[in-house]
Amino acid sequence: MATSAAIPTNAHAASSEQTGLWSWLTTVDHKRIGILYLYTALFYFLVGGLEAVLIRTQLAKPNLSVVSADFYNQLFTMHGTTMVFLVVMPLSAAFFNYLIPLQIGARDVAFPRLNAFSYWVYALGGLFITLPIFWGLAPDGGWFGYAPLSGPTYGGGFNMDFWVLGLQILGISSLAAAFNFITTIINMRAPGMTLMRMPMFTWMSFVVQFLVILAFPVITAALFFLQFDRFFGTHFFEVAAGGDPLLWQHLFWVFGHPEVYILILPAFGLVSEVLPTHSRKPLFGYNVMAYSGIMIGFLGFGVWAHHMFSVGMGPVADSIFSVATMLIGIPTGVKIFNWIATMYGGSLRFPVAMKFAIGLIAMFTIGGISGVMHSSPPSDLQQTDTYFIVAHFHYVLFGGAIMGIFAGIYHYFPKITGRFMSEKLGEWHFWLNFIGLNLTFFPMHYSGMLGMPRRIYTYDAGQGWDLFNLMSTSGTYLLLVSGLIFAYNFFSSRKNGAPAGNDPWGAPTLEWSIPSPPPEYNFAQIPEVTSRYPMWDLKAPDRTAGIAHSHADAGVIAEAHAVPVHEETERRTAKELGIPIPFPTIKPLLVALGIVVLFSGLIVLHAGNFPLAMATMLGGGAFMVGSLYAWLTSPLE
Amino acid sequence: MATATAAGAHEAHEHTHYTTTGLNHRKIAMWAFIGSECMLFGSLITTYLVYKGRSVVGPFPHQPWTDPVSGKVFPAILDIPVTSASTFVLLMSSLFMVLALAAVENKGKPGYEGLLGSSKFWLASTAAAGVIFLVFQAYEFTSFVHLGLTIKTNLFGSSFYTLTGFHGAHVAVGVLWLMTMLFIDIKRGLTPKDAINVDIMALYWHFVDVVWIAIFTLVYLIQ
Amino acid sequence: MSTDRAHADHAHEHPTWKQYKWVALWLFVITVLEVWAYYIPAFVASKAFVPSLLIMSAAKFVIVVMFYMHLKYDHHLFRKLFTGPLIIAGCTLVAFLFLFAKV
Incomplete structure (x- = not known):
């Protein structure tokens, strides 16, 4: 391709001390840390994906024994653990790192070294929990680690040790990052960037950081109890001593349900950037979008026991958690309608990023509707612990979070690398992914309704499950193929993609005003923001005529040495510009x-x-x- | 998690950089950390309360217990006079802490001369009070073990030692932090410019105190 | 947020020495009352015992947070960062006590 023309590099990137292995081990630049998160999480995506392929191969037909039952337990436990803690959260973290400072007009995060620390704890903790599978010692008690199965009496091997300790380690990473981003968003916004002018991705990230700092301490405490039971002989979850396994379930889901929103809200934020850009129209109902994000976060702390209707909490508790769960459908539905209204009447373009964003709306809605079905305890009692639930949460997590993250990757790849990803390969990736995901997960609604339980190693023929399982397994292979196409596209486009300028999509927010890839200092001059869509004010003022504009205080602008938003073409190094760099x-x-x-x-x-x-x-x-x-x-x- | 906060120290560069709110980065992070700690101690206290009265064997916190097998009588475990004294020490440490902060903020101003205006004196007093609290806790734990209650004995032992042990660990981190600050004060002298660092440390210290206020009532006094 | 900026010369006034000592005295007095109440068997047996101890403990909590942690005088942002999580933690605790039939 003739498109392999050189990208004008920033002068700083030329020196070898900025590119070697040592520079990656010691970097404190939020953009490079974001890239580290992205690569590491994509690697674990492959690992978790291969685990899924093995699971589905085992279940392709009745009574197979492709893997041993013991190893199967390790596979489904690690598939869940990997996808939640080592893939979706870190992929979101990659975007938090890369985008938040750029979107709010800052030169870095509040605590750059703490940021590097978060990444390294994640990277090393990921190895800690992943490597044991090669010795057959991987965690085998489910990603939720229900006691007493995860306790010393019934899980006495090393397997669950790695899970308990690994999750503690990963929690440190998430918490440190959350304090960092909360401070960054509160305190490093450029002059004029009020809270209600922040890009929606930054808004959703802000909500997520609060979910992290409130939900993770609860799992930390619960894991300590389990850890003490396993290593020091305490009795927290030992029934014979009066301990209550239900306490583990409650504590786990007080963390676990907000965790679900920790996984999905960043993806919601990403599509809220992609949709207005490619509809060439402001986000519909910006304020309501922000408030519904806060509402989802807040209500997310009051619905945890809907994961536990089958334990028998009694009619009062069941009713309260059922109603709260139905309530949370409202702000979520509001978001869906606002995205559709954003596209309505817009001048639409359909690059791959946009296709994935629209895919999220459709797929998440299916998962959301089955979610509302579970919110009713009588209905949930039929569905709980069946493949129907597996179908539900894969529609929201694969169809929702992962599709949103793919939309984000295609959208922001030009900003991160300075080059476009191939649209042609992207089309293949999208359609195979779309078909594969529906082929894998839609039949699970049926196998689940026919009574197939989750987590079983194998099943007998003649229960009406055979066809649906074969469909699910074929879909998984399609997903594997689509994933490999994505990987090829990703790596080859880094070198051969068509060059992208500052603003390849004509997008409205600050990150598109600076060069791609951005220089280490991001903004040579801190921009002064006068509206929600500063780049459209410059390039397409007719789109932003209807929204509020105002200037910040002159004193504040002077203190920050801010200048009006403009297309940044500065190529000098931080040293030449006199910008201090950590x-x-x-x-x-x-x-x-x-x-x-x-x-x-x-x-x-x-x-x-x-x-x-x-x-x-x-x-x-x-x-x-x-x-x-x-x-x-x-x-x- | 204490690591996460400590990592924030010396990290921010707000003196040379513009900030949106005009507030200190680390102080915002510390308040967010304290919010997070509310959930951690909330979970620990909740567990203690949920398990209260569910131990199948003694000894118990507030009532004596006779072992049906050996016939041995175990007294009520909690020792209110001793814990009241250690509670008093921790409360006073909070007073010393605010006086240390005032001394650093007003260094050199009239009214802050001599021993009572010395940040070194108040920092040392705060740290000393923290150490005394920890000594009380060590004494308390050893005497409980002698009375027959270990972390393995029953649910009360498991949840009690875990809750108060976590609090003690927080006090220990605070003492380490205070001693580091005292060391800096002795080495180069803290000035009003350093007040923000003492302020952030003080927030952590007071929060640990506040947690103890809750524990003292919920665990020790309410039967 | 430009209106929220706390200007460099500390918009908030910290309490004085004298106030700090009064606060300490109050904390001491309430603690004495709490322990005293513990040693009156008739009061311990009464229905007022638990609520009154909870109120006294809450009072101490609030006094330390408002005066020693300066929340009364500091930027409103800090108040939000603290009270939000505290309320969620409190509600969760109460919910657990109901779920485990403790109240």
Whole structure:
């Protein structure tokens, strides 16, 4: 292709110290950390996808034994754990990192080194929980780790140790990142960027960070109880001692339900960027979109027990959680209608990003409707723990979160790399993905309604499930093919894609005013924002005539040295411009390493080697504290 | 999670950079962290309360218990006079902490001379109070173990030691932080410019105190 | 948010030494009352015991947060960052007590 023309590089990227392996290990630049998140999460997407392929191969026909029953347990546990904690959350984190500072007109996040720390904890924690599968020691008690199956009595092997400790480690990463982004969004918006002018992706990310800081401490506490049961002989979930397994379920779902919104809201944010851009029309009902996001987040803390209708909580509790769950359908429905209204009357374009965004609306709606079915306890009792539930949450997570993230990848790839992804291969990816996902998950509604339970290793013929399972398995293979097409497109477009300028899509928000890929300082001059759609004010003022415009205080503008929004063409380095840039540092990686070593000590303890366990934990702990002090006493920039 | 917050220290660069609200980055992060900690301690306290009275064997917090097998009598475990004293010490440490902050904020101003205007004195007092609280807790734990209650004995032991142990760990982190601050004060002297760092540390310290206020009532006093 | 900017020279006034000591005195007095109540068997047996202890404890909580943590004087943002999570934590706790038939 003639399109492999050189992208004008920013001068800073030329020097070798900015490109070698060491530069990636020590980077504190939010954009590079975002890229690290993106690559790592895509790698785990492959891992989780292959786990799914093995599961579906085992279930293709009745009474197969492609894998052992034991290994099958590990596969479905790790498929869920991987997709939730190592794929969808980090893919969202990749966008938080890359986009939030760019969308609010900032040069970095509030705590750049803490940001690197979050990534390294995630990367190392991911290995910690993933590698054991090669020794057949992967977690095997489900991604929800229900006690007492995950406790010492019934799960005495090492398997669930890796799950309990791995989730603790990953929680540290999410929490640290959430404090960072909350501070960034509150305190680093450019002059004039009021909360109600923030791009919708930043809004949804803001809500998600609050869900993280409120939901993760609950699972942290629950995991500590389980950890103490497993390693120190406490009785939290031991029935004979009066412990109550229901407490685990409640604590898990107090975390687990907000977690669902942690997974979906970033994707909602991404399509809320894609749809207005390609409809060439402002987002319909911006305020309502922001408020419904907050509403979803808030109500998300009051619906957890709808995962537990079958345990028998009594009519009062069932009714309350049922009504709350139905209520949460309202703000979600509002979003769906607002996206449709955004497209209505717009001047539509259909690049792959737009197709995925529209795909999200359609697929998420199907998953949302089956979700409302479960909110009614009598109906849920028929469906719970069947493949109907599996169909439901794959429509919202694959059809919703993953489709939204794909829309985001196709939309933002030109910003991140300076080149377009191939639209032609993208079409193949989209349609195979779309057909594959419906072929995989739609038949599960039927197998579920016919009574096929979740998580079973195999099944007998003659129960009416055979055809539906074969369809699901074929769909999975289609999804694998579409995923490989995506991977090829992604990697080849990095080098050969057509060059994209600052603003390849004619998009309305700040990140499109700067070069692609952006220079390390993002904005040579901090922009002053006067409306919700600053780039359309410049390029297509007729689209923004109907929305509010106003200037920030002159004092604030002067203090920030802000200039009006303009297309940035600056190519000089930060040094030449006199912009302070944080020093690269290895210390966040070292602290993360110390934490993982510290937790690994407990595995050694379980193996019965007390002196080595103490040495590992004390050594890891001392290394962590030492590295932390070294980090805190060295200057940032 | 304490690591996550501590990692924020010395990180922000608001003195040379524009901020939207004019507030300090780290102070915002600390308040968000404290919000998050509400959920952590909320979960721990909830678990203690849910499991209250559900232990199938003694000893119990507020009533004596006779082991039906051995016939041995175990006294009520909780020792209110001792814990009241340690509660008092922790409350006073909060007073010392605000006085340390005032001393740093007003360093050199009239009324802040001598020992009572010395940030070193108040920081040292706060840290000392924290250490005394921890010594009380160590004494309490060992005496409970001697009375026959370990973390493995029953649900009360499991949930009690976990809840108060987590609080103690937070106090220990706070003491470490206070001592680091004291070390800096001795080495180069804290000035009003450093007040924000002391302010953020103080928020953490007071929050740990506030958690103890809740624990003292819900665990120790209400039977 | 430009109207929310707290200008560099601290819009908030911290309480004075004298106030700090009064606060400490109040905290001390309430704690003494709490422990005292614990040692009156008739009061412990009465229905007023638990509510009155909860109220006293809440009062101490609020006093420390408002005065020692300066929430009364500081930027409104901090109040939101604290009270939001506190309310969610409180509601969750109460919901658990109902679910496990403790109240």
